[in-house]
Amino acid sequence: MIFFLVVYTVLTSISILHIILYGSRPVKSLSWLLIVLIFPFVGILLYIVFGINRRRFKFFKLKQTMRRRMYKERFSDYDNNEATAIRLTNKRDKKLAKLLSKSSEFSVKSNNQIEVLHNGVDTFKRIFKELEKAQKFIHLQYYIFEKGELLDQLFALFKRKIKEGVEVRILYDAIGSYSLRKKEIEKFKNIGAKVYPILPLHFGSVLYTLNYRNHRKIIVIDGIVGFTGGVNISDKYIKPHSELGIWDDTHLYLKGPVVDSLHRVFIKDYYFASDKELLLKNKYLPNIENCGDINVQIVAGGPDSDHPSIMQQYISMINLAEEYIYISNPYFIPNNAMLESLRIAALSGINIKLLVPLKSDSWLAKYSMLSFFEELLSLGIEIYQQKNDFLHSKVIVMDGKVASVGSGNFDHRSFEHNFETNALIYSEKVARKICEDFINDCNSSELLQYETYRTRSLRMKLSEGIARFFSPLL
Numbered sequence: 098m099i100f101f102l103v104v105y106t107v108l109t110s111i112s113i114l115h116i117i118l119y120g121s122r123p124v125k126s127l128s129w130l131l132i133v134l135i136f137p138f139v140g141i142l143l144y145i146v147f148g149i150n151r152r153r154f155k156f157f158k159l160k161q162t163m164r165r166r167m168y169k170e171r172f173s174d175y176d177n178n179e180a181t182a183i184r185l186t187n188k189r190d191k192k193l194a195k196l197l198s199k200s201s202e203f204s205v206k207s208n209n210q211i212e213v214l215h216n217g218v219d220t221f222k223r224i225f226k227e228l229e230k231a232q233k234f235i236h237l238q239y240y241i242f243e244k245g246e247l248l249d250q251l252f253a254l255f256k257r258k259i260k261e262g263v264e265v266r267i268l269y270d271a272i273g274s275y276s277l278r279k280k281e282i283e284k285f286k287n288i289g290a291k292v293y294p295i296l297p298l299h300f301g302s303v304l305y306t307l308n309y310r311n312h313r314k315i316i317v318i319d320g321i322v323g324f325t326g327g328v329n330i331s332d333k334y335i336k337p338h339s340e341l342g343i344w345d346d347t348h349l350y351l352k353g354p355v356v357d358s359l360h361r362v363f364i365k366d367y368y369f370a371s372d373k374e375l376l377l378k379n380k381y382l383p384n385i386e387n388c389g390d391i392n393v394q395i396v397a398g399g400p401d402s403d404h405p406s407i408m409q410q411y412i413s414m415i416n417l418a419e420e421y422i423y424i425s426n427p428y429f430i431p432n433n434a435m436l437e438s439l440r441i442a443a444l445s446g447i448n449i450k451l452l453v454p455l456k457s458d459s460w461l462a463k464y465s466m467l468s469f470f471e472e473l474l475s476l477g478i479e480i481y482q483q484k485n486d487f488l489h490s491k492v493i494v495m496d497g498k499v500a501s502v503g504s505g506n507f508d509h510r511s512f513e514h515n516f517e518t519n520a521l522i523y524s525e526k527v528a529r530k531i532c533e534d535f536i537n538d539c540n541s542s543e544l545l546q547y548e549t550y551r552t553r554s555l556r557m558k559l560s561e562g563i564a565r566f567f568s569p570l571l
Contacts (some may be wrong), residue, residue: 208387209353249375464564
Protein backbone atom coordinates (compact mmCIF):
# COMPACT_ATOMS: atom_id res chain seq x y z
CA MET A 98 0.00 0.00 0.00
CA ILE A 99 2.81 2.41 0.90
CA PHE A 100 4.64 1.43 -2.30
CA PHE A 101 1.62 2.30 -4.47
CA LEU A 102 1.13 5.56 -2.58
CA VAL A 103 4.75 6.52 -3.20
CA VAL A 104 4.51 5.57 -6.90
CA TYR A 105 1.25 7.51 -7.25
CA THR A 106 2.73 10.57 -5.53
CA VAL A 107 5.82 10.54 -7.72
CA LEU A 108 3.90 10.04 -10.99
CA THR A 109 1.31 12.66 -10.05
CA SER A 110 4.03 15.17 -9.14
CA ILE A 111 5.86 14.58 -12.41
CA SER A 112 2.61 14.93 -14.39
CA ILE A 113 1.66 18.16 -12.62
CA LEU A 114 5.14 19.60 -13.16
CA HIS A 115 4.98 18.65 -16.83
CA ILE A 116 1.55 20.27 -17.26
CA ILE A 117 2.76 23.48 -15.59
CA LEU A 118 5.95 23.65 -17.65
CA TYR A 119 4.63 22.60 -21.05
CA GLY A 120 0.86 23.19 -21.02
CA SER A 121 -0.22 24.84 -24.26
CA ARG A 122 -3.09 26.89 -22.83
CA PRO A 123 -4.13 27.77 -19.25
CA VAL A 124 -7.71 26.45 -19.54
CA LYS A 125 -6.60 23.18 -21.09
CA SER A 126 -3.80 22.83 -18.55
CA LEU A 127 -6.25 23.34 -15.70
CA SER A 128 -8.50 20.61 -17.10
CA TRP A 129 -5.58 18.20 -17.22
CA LEU A 130 -4.52 19.11 -13.67
CA LEU A 131 -7.98 18.25 -12.39
CA ILE A 132 -8.14 15.00 -14.39
CA VAL A 133 -4.76 13.89 -12.99
CA LEU A 134 -5.75 14.76 -9.41
CA ILE A 135 -9.30 13.42 -9.40
CA PHE A 136 -8.67 10.11 -11.19
CA PRO A 137 -5.71 8.27 -9.58
CA PHE A 138 -3.45 6.54 -12.11
CA VAL A 139 -6.19 6.65 -14.80
CA GLY A 140 -5.83 10.43 -15.05
CA ILE A 141 -2.05 10.11 -15.38
CA LEU A 142 -2.45 7.49 -18.12
CA LEU A 143 -4.93 9.68 -19.98
CA TYR A 144 -2.54 12.62 -19.79
CA ILE A 145 0.40 10.55 -21.07
CA VAL A 146 -1.61 9.26 -24.04
CA PHE A 147 -3.78 12.27 -24.91
CA GLY A 148 -2.35 15.30 -23.14
CA ILE A 149 1.34 15.56 -23.89
CA ASN A 150 2.20 17.78 -26.83
CA ARG A 151 4.79 15.47 -28.35
CA ARG A 152 5.63 17.80 -31.19
CA ARG A 153 7.63 19.86 -28.71
CA PHE A 154 9.96 17.01 -27.80
CA LYS A 155 12.37 15.30 -30.18
CA PHE A 156 12.33 12.21 -27.96
CA PHE A 157 8.65 11.65 -28.70
CA LYS A 158 8.70 12.63 -32.37
CA LEU A 159 7.51 9.89 -34.64
CA LYS A 160 9.95 9.22 -37.45
CA GLN A 161 7.13 9.93 -39.90
CA THR A 162 6.67 13.46 -38.60
CA MET A 163 10.30 14.36 -39.24
CA ARG A 164 10.15 12.74 -42.68
CA ARG A 165 6.96 14.68 -43.43
CA ARG A 166 8.78 17.92 -42.76
CA MET A 167 11.63 16.84 -45.03
CA TYR A 168 9.06 15.93 -47.68
CA LYS A 169 7.53 19.41 -47.34
CA GLU A 170 10.91 21.08 -47.83
CA ARG A 171 11.70 18.97 -50.89
CA PHE A 172 8.28 18.77 -52.54
CA SER A 173 6.58 22.01 -51.50
CA ASP A 174 3.07 22.38 -52.93
CA TYR A 175 2.97 26.09 -52.17
CA ASP A 176 1.93 28.33 -55.07
CA ASN A 177 2.95 31.97 -54.93
CA ASN A 178 0.25 34.43 -54.03
CA GLU A 179 0.31 36.19 -57.39
CA ALA A 180 -1.71 33.33 -58.87
CA THR A 181 -4.24 33.60 -56.07
CA ALA A 182 -4.56 37.37 -56.50
CA ILE A 183 -5.38 36.94 -60.19
CA ARG A 184 -8.19 34.51 -59.55
CA LEU A 185 -9.98 36.47 -56.80
CA THR A 186 -11.24 40.04 -57.05
CA ASN A 187 -13.00 40.43 -53.70
CA LYS A 188 -10.58 41.80 -51.06
CA ARG A 189 -12.14 39.71 -48.31
CA ASP A 190 -11.77 36.50 -50.34
CA LYS A 191 -8.19 37.39 -51.22
CA LYS A 192 -7.35 37.88 -47.55
CA LEU A 193 -8.80 34.48 -46.63
CA ALA A 194 -7.12 32.77 -49.57
CA LYS A 195 -3.74 34.31 -48.80
CA LEU A 196 -3.85 33.14 -45.18
CA LEU A 197 -4.72 29.58 -46.14
CA SER A 198 -2.24 29.39 -49.01
CA LYS A 199 0.48 30.13 -46.45
CA SER A 200 -0.81 27.98 -43.60
CA SER A 201 -2.02 25.04 -45.70
CA GLU A 202 0.27 25.32 -48.77
CA PHE A 203 -2.44 25.16 -51.43
CA SER A 204 -3.57 28.20 -53.39
CA VAL A 205 -6.95 28.79 -55.02
CA LYS A 206 -7.55 26.87 -58.24
CA SER A 207 -9.92 28.36 -60.78
CA ASN A 208 -12.10 26.87 -63.54
CA ASN A 209 -13.46 23.91 -61.61
CA GLN A 210 -16.72 22.01 -61.61
CA ILE A 211 -18.43 21.26 -58.27
CA GLU A 212 -21.39 19.10 -57.35
CA VAL A 213 -22.75 19.17 -53.78
CA LEU A 214 -23.90 15.73 -52.58
CA HIS A 215 -26.23 16.05 -49.62
CA ASN A 216 -26.76 12.46 -48.41
CA GLY A 217 -25.10 9.07 -48.42
CA VAL A 218 -27.32 7.46 -51.04
CA ASP A 219 -26.70 10.23 -53.59
CA THR A 220 -23.02 10.41 -52.67
CA PHE A 221 -22.27 6.75 -53.23
CA LYS A 222 -24.40 6.60 -56.36
CA ARG A 223 -22.19 9.36 -57.80
CA ILE A 224 -18.99 7.81 -56.47
CA PHE A 225 -19.65 4.40 -58.02
CA LYS A 226 -20.66 6.03 -61.30
CA GLU A 227 -17.30 7.78 -61.51
CA LEU A 228 -15.31 4.77 -60.30
CA GLU A 229 -16.74 2.75 -63.19
CA LYS A 230 -15.17 5.28 -65.60
CA ALA A 231 -11.63 4.85 -64.21
CA GLN A 232 -9.05 4.00 -66.86
CA LYS A 233 -5.68 4.42 -65.11
CA PHE A 234 -5.93 4.49 -61.33
CA ILE A 235 -8.22 4.84 -58.33
CA HIS A 236 -6.91 6.30 -55.07
CA LEU A 237 -9.03 6.16 -51.91
CA GLN A 238 -8.37 7.41 -48.41
CA TYR A 239 -10.94 7.12 -45.61
CA TYR A 240 -11.01 7.33 -41.84
CA ILE A 241 -13.56 4.52 -41.62
CA PHE A 242 -13.80 1.39 -43.76
CA GLU A 243 -16.47 -0.93 -42.38
CA LYS A 244 -17.65 -4.32 -43.53
CA GLY A 245 -21.02 -4.17 -45.27
CA GLU A 246 -22.88 -3.60 -48.50
CA LEU A 247 -20.75 -0.65 -49.63
CA LEU A 248 -17.48 -2.44 -48.99
CA ASP A 249 -18.74 -5.46 -50.94
CA GLN A 250 -19.67 -3.17 -53.86
CA LEU A 251 -16.22 -1.62 -53.79
CA PHE A 252 -14.59 -5.04 -53.77
CA ALA A 253 -16.57 -6.23 -56.78
CA LEU A 254 -15.88 -3.02 -58.69
CA PHE A 255 -12.17 -3.02 -57.85
CA LYS A 256 -11.86 -6.64 -58.90
CA ARG A 257 -13.23 -5.76 -62.35
CA LYS A 258 -11.19 -2.59 -62.73
CA ILE A 259 -7.91 -4.23 -61.70
CA LYS A 260 -8.49 -6.91 -64.36
CA GLU A 261 -8.85 -4.04 -66.83
CA GLY A 262 -5.42 -2.74 -65.80
CA VAL A 263 -6.55 0.02 -63.41
CA GLU A 264 -4.29 0.56 -60.38
CA VAL A 265 -6.06 0.70 -57.01
CA ARG A 266 -4.55 2.17 -53.85
CA ILE A 267 -6.35 2.32 -50.50
CA LEU A 268 -5.48 4.08 -47.25
CA TYR A 269 -7.44 3.59 -44.03
CA ASP A 270 -6.99 4.90 -40.50
CA ALA A 271 -5.90 2.15 -38.12
CA ILE A 272 -8.20 3.35 -35.30
CA GLY A 273 -11.15 4.61 -37.34
CA SER A 274 -11.26 1.29 -39.22
CA TYR A 275 -10.56 -0.87 -36.16
CA SER A 276 -13.53 -3.14 -36.95
CA LEU A 277 -12.09 -4.05 -40.37
CA ARG A 278 -10.85 -7.61 -40.04
CA LYS A 279 -7.55 -8.78 -41.48
CA LYS A 280 -9.30 -11.20 -43.83
CA GLU A 281 -11.23 -8.28 -45.39
CA ILE A 282 -7.98 -6.40 -45.98
CA GLU A 283 -6.37 -9.51 -47.46
CA LYS A 284 -9.30 -9.89 -49.88
CA PHE A 285 -8.47 -6.52 -51.42
CA LYS A 286 -4.76 -7.28 -51.47
CA ASN A 287 -5.36 -10.64 -53.15
CA ILE A 288 -7.06 -9.00 -56.15
CA GLY A 289 -4.13 -6.62 -56.60
CA ALA A 290 -5.12 -3.55 -54.62
CA LYS A 291 -2.39 -1.84 -52.62
CA VAL A 292 -3.78 -1.35 -49.11
CA TYR A 293 -2.07 0.37 -46.16
CA PRO A 294 -3.12 1.49 -42.69
CA ILE A 295 -2.32 5.04 -41.60
CA LEU A 296 -0.56 5.44 -38.22
CA PRO A 297 -0.81 1.79 -37.15
CA LEU A 298 -0.35 1.04 -33.46
CA HIS A 299 3.13 -0.43 -33.13
CA PHE A 300 5.08 -1.01 -29.95
CA GLY A 301 7.34 1.98 -29.37
CA SER A 302 5.12 4.48 -31.17
CA VAL A 303 1.68 3.78 -29.69
CA LEU A 304 1.86 6.76 -27.29
CA TYR A 305 2.20 9.04 -30.29
CA THR A 306 0.02 7.38 -32.91
CA LEU A 307 -2.99 6.66 -30.67
CA ASN A 308 -3.80 10.36 -30.26
CA TYR A 309 -2.99 11.49 -33.82
CA ARG A 310 -5.42 10.16 -36.40
CA ASN A 311 -5.98 10.62 -40.13
CA HIS A 312 -9.58 11.77 -40.49
CA ARG A 313 -9.49 12.59 -44.22
CA LYS A 314 -11.97 11.35 -46.83
CA ILE A 315 -10.52 11.46 -50.35
CA ILE A 316 -11.08 9.76 -53.69
CA VAL A 317 -9.08 10.63 -56.81
CA ILE A 318 -9.81 8.98 -60.16
CA ASP A 319 -7.24 9.20 -62.96
CA GLY A 320 -5.99 12.46 -61.45
CA ILE A 321 -8.89 14.44 -62.95
CA VAL A 322 -11.94 13.66 -60.78
CA GLY A 323 -12.09 13.82 -57.00
CA PHE A 324 -14.40 13.46 -54.01
CA THR A 325 -14.01 14.83 -50.50
CA GLY A 326 -16.21 15.75 -47.56
CA GLY A 327 -17.52 14.01 -44.47
CA VAL A 328 -18.81 10.63 -45.68
CA ASN A 329 -16.98 7.40 -44.77
CA ILE A 330 -17.17 3.92 -46.29
CA SER A 331 -19.90 2.61 -44.00
CA ASP A 332 -23.45 1.36 -44.49
CA LYS A 333 -24.70 3.71 -41.75
CA TYR A 334 -24.68 6.45 -44.42
CA ILE A 335 -27.24 4.60 -46.56
CA LYS A 336 -29.44 2.81 -43.99
CA PRO A 337 -30.07 3.03 -40.24
CA HIS A 338 -27.93 0.76 -38.06
CA SER A 339 -28.87 2.09 -34.61
CA GLU A 340 -31.17 4.51 -32.81
CA LEU A 341 -29.16 7.31 -34.44
CA GLY A 342 -30.78 6.56 -37.78
CA ILE A 343 -28.96 7.25 -41.04
CA TRP A 344 -25.81 9.37 -40.80
CA ASP A 345 -26.64 12.55 -42.73
CA ASP A 346 -23.59 14.08 -44.39
CA THR A 347 -22.38 16.45 -47.11
CA HIS A 348 -19.82 15.48 -49.73
CA LEU A 349 -18.38 17.05 -52.88
CA TYR A 350 -17.72 15.91 -56.42
CA LEU A 351 -14.76 17.84 -57.83
CA LYS A 352 -13.48 18.11 -61.38
CA GLY A 353 -10.81 20.49 -62.64
CA PRO A 354 -7.41 21.86 -61.55
CA VAL A 355 -8.26 21.66 -57.81
CA VAL A 356 -8.10 17.86 -58.04
CA ASP A 357 -4.32 18.24 -58.33
CA SER A 358 -4.23 19.82 -54.85
CA LEU A 359 -6.50 17.14 -53.41
CA HIS A 360 -4.41 14.41 -54.98
CA ARG A 361 -1.19 15.79 -53.51
CA VAL A 362 -2.71 15.38 -50.05
CA PHE A 363 -3.32 11.70 -50.80
CA ILE A 364 0.12 11.22 -52.39
CA LYS A 365 1.88 12.59 -49.32
CA ASP A 366 -0.10 10.36 -46.95
CA TYR A 367 0.36 7.34 -49.21
CA TYR A 368 4.12 7.83 -49.31
CA PHE A 369 4.35 7.70 -45.54
CA ALA A 370 1.85 4.90 -45.09
CA SER A 371 3.41 2.64 -47.72
CA ASP A 372 7.03 3.76 -47.17
CA LYS A 373 7.61 2.69 -50.77
CA GLU A 374 5.99 4.70 -53.52
CA LEU A 375 6.32 8.40 -54.24
CA LEU A 376 3.61 9.12 -56.80
CA LEU A 377 4.82 12.58 -57.85
CA LYS A 378 4.89 11.61 -61.52
CA ASN A 379 3.14 12.88 -64.63
CA LYS A 380 1.14 9.66 -64.76
CA TYR A 381 -0.54 10.51 -61.46
CA LEU A 382 -0.44 14.31 -61.72
CA PRO A 383 -1.54 15.01 -65.29
CA ASN A 384 -2.25 18.44 -66.71
CA ILE A 385 -5.92 19.05 -65.91
CA GLU A 386 -8.11 20.95 -68.32
CA ASN A 387 -10.35 23.78 -67.18
CA CYS A 388 -13.92 22.54 -66.98
CA GLY A 389 -15.97 25.10 -65.06
CA ASP A 390 -16.06 28.54 -63.51
CA ILE A 391 -15.67 27.82 -59.79
CA ASN A 392 -12.71 28.82 -57.58
CA VAL A 393 -11.76 26.20 -54.99
CA GLN A 394 -8.97 25.93 -52.42
CA ILE A 395 -7.98 22.76 -50.60
CA VAL A 396 -7.27 23.30 -46.90
CA ALA A 397 -5.22 20.46 -45.41
CA GLY A 398 -4.06 20.43 -41.79
CA GLY A 399 -2.51 18.01 -39.36
CA PRO A 400 -0.32 17.61 -36.28
CA ASP A 401 2.79 17.98 -38.45
CA SER A 402 1.63 21.32 -39.88
CA ASP A 403 3.32 24.58 -38.93
CA HIS A 404 -0.06 26.22 -38.39
CA PRO A 405 -3.51 24.99 -37.26
CA SER A 406 -4.99 25.65 -40.70
CA ILE A 407 -8.44 24.15 -40.10
CA MET A 408 -8.95 26.29 -36.99
CA GLN A 409 -7.56 29.35 -38.76
CA GLN A 410 -9.93 28.78 -41.66
CA TYR A 411 -13.02 28.62 -39.43
CA ILE A 412 -12.02 31.59 -37.26
CA SER A 413 -11.19 33.70 -40.32
CA MET A 414 -14.54 32.96 -41.95
CA ILE A 415 -16.34 33.99 -38.74
CA ASN A 416 -14.24 37.15 -38.40
CA LEU A 417 -14.66 38.15 -42.06
CA ALA A 418 -18.43 37.63 -42.22
CA GLU A 419 -20.44 40.77 -42.93
CA GLU A 420 -24.00 39.40 -42.76
CA TYR A 421 -24.22 35.82 -41.55
CA ILE A 422 -22.44 32.58 -40.74
CA TYR A 423 -24.12 29.18 -41.01
CA ILE A 424 -22.39 26.24 -39.30
CA SER A 425 -23.33 22.59 -39.49
CA ASN A 426 -21.24 20.22 -37.37
CA PRO A 427 -21.76 17.08 -35.27
CA TYR A 428 -19.03 17.86 -32.73
CA PHE A 429 -19.26 21.55 -31.93
CA ILE A 430 -16.81 21.93 -29.04
CA PRO A 431 -15.12 25.30 -29.65
CA ASN A 432 -11.86 26.26 -28.02
CA ASN A 433 -11.38 29.69 -26.44
CA ALA A 434 -10.23 31.36 -29.65
CA MET A 435 -13.20 30.02 -31.58
CA LEU A 436 -15.61 30.95 -28.80
CA GLU A 437 -14.30 34.52 -28.66
CA SER A 438 -14.67 34.87 -32.44
CA LEU A 439 -18.29 33.77 -32.17
CA ARG A 440 -18.91 36.22 -29.32
CA ILE A 441 -17.45 39.12 -31.29
CA ALA A 442 -19.39 38.22 -34.44
CA ALA A 443 -22.69 37.78 -32.60
CA LEU A 444 -22.30 41.03 -30.63
CA SER A 445 -21.42 42.82 -33.88
CA GLY A 446 -24.79 41.89 -35.35
CA ILE A 447 -23.70 38.96 -37.52
CA ASN A 448 -26.53 36.43 -37.81
CA ILE A 449 -25.17 33.05 -36.70
CA LYS A 450 -27.07 29.80 -37.16
CA LEU A 451 -25.72 26.54 -35.75
CA LEU A 452 -27.08 23.14 -36.82
CA VAL A 453 -26.12 20.15 -34.66
CA PRO A 454 -27.52 16.64 -34.09
CA LEU A 455 -30.07 15.99 -31.36
CA LYS A 456 -28.61 12.50 -30.91
CA SER A 457 -24.93 11.65 -30.78
CA ASP A 458 -22.63 8.65 -31.01
CA SER A 459 -20.64 9.95 -28.03
CA TRP A 460 -21.98 10.86 -24.57
CA LEU A 461 -18.94 13.01 -23.83
CA ALA A 462 -19.13 14.86 -27.15
CA LYS A 463 -22.87 15.45 -26.82
CA TYR A 464 -22.84 16.93 -23.34
CA SER A 465 -19.60 18.83 -23.86
CA MET A 466 -21.26 20.45 -26.87
CA LEU A 467 -24.44 21.19 -24.90
CA SER A 468 -22.39 22.92 -22.20
CA PHE A 469 -21.73 25.84 -24.59
CA PHE A 470 -25.32 26.36 -25.66
CA GLU A 471 -26.59 28.57 -22.83
CA GLU A 472 -23.95 31.22 -23.49
CA LEU A 473 -24.33 30.97 -27.28
CA LEU A 474 -28.11 31.34 -27.03
CA SER A 475 -27.72 34.35 -24.74
CA LEU A 476 -25.66 36.02 -27.49
CA GLY A 477 -28.51 35.61 -29.96
CA ILE A 478 -26.99 32.66 -31.83
CA GLU A 479 -29.70 30.40 -33.26
CA ILE A 480 -29.14 26.72 -32.47
CA TYR A 481 -31.05 23.99 -34.29
CA GLN A 482 -31.01 20.31 -33.33
CA GLN A 483 -31.66 17.84 -36.14
CA LYS A 484 -34.18 15.32 -34.84
CA ASN A 485 -34.55 12.47 -37.32
CA ASP A 486 -31.12 11.20 -38.33
CA PHE A 487 -27.58 11.80 -37.09
CA LEU A 488 -26.21 15.02 -38.57
CA HIS A 489 -22.56 14.42 -39.55
CA SER A 490 -21.94 17.29 -42.02
CA LYS A 491 -18.96 19.60 -41.53
CA VAL A 492 -20.11 22.74 -43.32
CA ILE A 493 -19.62 26.48 -42.82
CA VAL A 494 -21.00 29.20 -45.11
CA MET A 495 -20.06 32.88 -45.02
CA ASP A 496 -22.60 35.42 -46.36
CA GLY A 497 -23.83 33.00 -49.02
CA LYS A 498 -20.64 33.64 -51.00
CA VAL A 499 -17.94 31.35 -49.57
CA ALA A 500 -18.58 27.80 -48.34
CA SER A 501 -16.50 25.02 -46.84
CA VAL A 502 -17.23 21.30 -46.95
CA GLY A 503 -14.85 18.73 -45.54
CA SER A 504 -13.79 16.48 -42.68
CA GLY A 505 -12.84 19.09 -40.06
CA ASN A 506 -14.96 19.29 -36.92
CA PHE A 507 -15.20 22.23 -34.50
CA ASP A 508 -13.23 20.53 -31.74
CA HIS A 509 -9.77 20.19 -30.24
CA ARG A 510 -9.14 16.95 -32.10
CA SER A 511 -9.67 18.37 -35.58
CA PHE A 512 -7.77 21.55 -34.74
CA GLU A 513 -4.75 19.92 -33.12
CA HIS A 514 -4.58 16.12 -33.43
CA ASN A 515 -6.17 14.94 -36.69
CA PHE A 516 -5.11 15.10 -40.31
CA GLU A 517 -8.07 16.85 -41.98
CA THR A 518 -9.06 18.15 -45.41
CA ASN A 519 -11.65 20.78 -46.34
CA ALA A 520 -12.61 22.22 -49.71
CA LEU A 521 -13.14 26.00 -49.54
CA ILE A 522 -15.40 27.18 -52.36
CA TYR A 523 -15.36 30.81 -53.50
CA SER A 524 -18.62 30.70 -55.43
CA GLU A 525 -21.91 32.43 -54.70
CA LYS A 526 -23.72 29.86 -56.85
CA VAL A 527 -22.44 26.90 -54.82
CA ALA A 528 -22.63 28.71 -51.48
CA ARG A 529 -26.27 29.59 -52.10
CA LYS A 530 -27.06 25.94 -52.85
CA ILE A 531 -25.43 24.86 -49.60
CA CYS A 532 -27.34 27.61 -47.77
CA GLU A 533 -30.62 26.31 -49.18
CA ASP A 534 -29.84 22.79 -47.97
CA PHE A 535 -28.85 24.19 -44.59
CA ILE A 536 -32.07 26.19 -44.17
CA ASN A 537 -34.16 23.19 -45.24
CA ASP A 538 -32.46 21.11 -42.55
CA CYS A 539 -33.06 23.87 -39.99
CA ASN A 540 -36.75 24.02 -40.91
CA SER A 541 -37.12 20.33 -40.08
CA SER A 542 -35.10 20.66 -36.85
CA GLU A 543 -35.87 21.93 -33.35
CA LEU A 544 -34.91 25.53 -32.56
CA LEU A 545 -33.65 25.91 -28.99
CA GLN A 546 -35.04 28.76 -26.91
CA TYR A 547 -32.79 30.57 -24.44
CA GLU A 548 -35.38 30.96 -21.66
CA THR A 549 -36.32 27.28 -21.91
CA TYR A 550 -32.78 26.00 -22.14
CA ARG A 551 -31.51 27.94 -19.13
CA THR A 552 -34.13 26.18 -16.94
CA ARG A 553 -32.93 22.68 -17.88
CA SER A 554 -32.55 20.17 -15.06
CA LEU A 555 -29.69 20.10 -12.58
CA ARG A 556 -28.89 16.58 -13.74
CA MET A 557 -28.37 17.84 -17.29
CA LYS A 558 -26.19 20.74 -16.11
CA LEU A 559 -24.04 18.33 -14.09
CA SER A 560 -23.67 16.06 -17.12
CA GLU A 561 -22.61 19.06 -19.20
CA GLY A 562 -20.08 20.16 -16.59
CA ILE A 563 -18.54 16.69 -16.31
CA ALA A 564 -18.35 16.29 -20.10
CA ARG A 565 -16.82 19.75 -20.60
CA PHE A 566 -14.26 18.84 -18.00
CA PHE A 567 -13.04 16.12 -20.41
CA SER A 568 -13.18 18.31 -23.53
CA PRO A 569 -9.36 18.28 -23.94
CA LEU A 570 -9.70 14.58 -24.83
CA LEU A 571 -12.25 15.28 -27.56
